[in-house]
Amino acid sequence: xxxxxxTQSEQALEKELNLxxxxxxxxxxxxxxxxxxxxxxxxxxxxxxxEELYNEAANYIDEIxxxxxxxxxxxxxxxxxxxxxxxxxEATGSEDANxxxxxxxxxxxxxxxxxxxxxxxxxxxxxxxxGDLLLGILSTIEKHSWMLNSYLGK
Numbered sequence: 001x002x003x004x005x006x007t008q009s010e011q012a013l014e015k016e017l018n019l020x021x022x023x024x025x026x027x028x029x030x031x032x033x034x035x036x037x038x039x040x041x042x043x044x045x046x047x048x049x050x051e052e053l054y055n056e057a058a059n060y061i062d063e064i065x066x067x068x069x070x071x072x073x074x075x076x077x078x079x080x081x082x083x084x085x086x087x088x089x090e091a092t093g094s095e096d097a098n099x100x101x102x103x104x105x106x107x108x109x110x111x112x113x114x115x116x117x118x119x120x121x122x123x124x125x126x127x128x129x130x131g132d133l134l135l136g137i138l139s140t141i142e143k144h145s146w147m148l149n150s151y152l153g154k
Contacts, residue, residue: 006072013073013130021061021082023086023114025082028061031054034050034100035047039097043097050100105149108141111141115135
């Protein structure tokens with residue numbers, strides 16, 4: 001589809017994929033913030049977990065952007081564009097360790113809902129590959145959510 005005019009369903013998918021790129025970009029930065037500023041008795045455990053999650057976020061940004069390019073779209077590629085598109089919020093800088101974990105769980109809930117919507121849009125665009133990509137991400141963040149909730153004793 002490169003260099004072609006996108007259909008209405010492809011434009012809708014481009015919008016959804018850009019939303020994911022923007023949100024993962026915000027989350028990537030938030031996870032770095034948490035990685036650097038976490039304090040307390042669980043420092044080492046959370047420091048490592050946040051690093052694992054921001055590395056995963058970086059991979060998702062790249063995978064989704066490359067998928068979008070493959071179908072003829074244009075991924076958001078600046079911080080200002082990402083902040084304008086994203087539905088996730090940046091870290092406040094005042095979170096304690098548990099609030100950091102709760103923030104990530106809340107972000108994963110938002111992402112999960114948006115991933116499911118994106119999968120429907122991908123189906124309407126008859127783009128199984130994009131839908132499968134989003135499904136894989138959804139499966140992973142659902143597992144992370146369960147683990148993070150368990151960490152908090154929920």
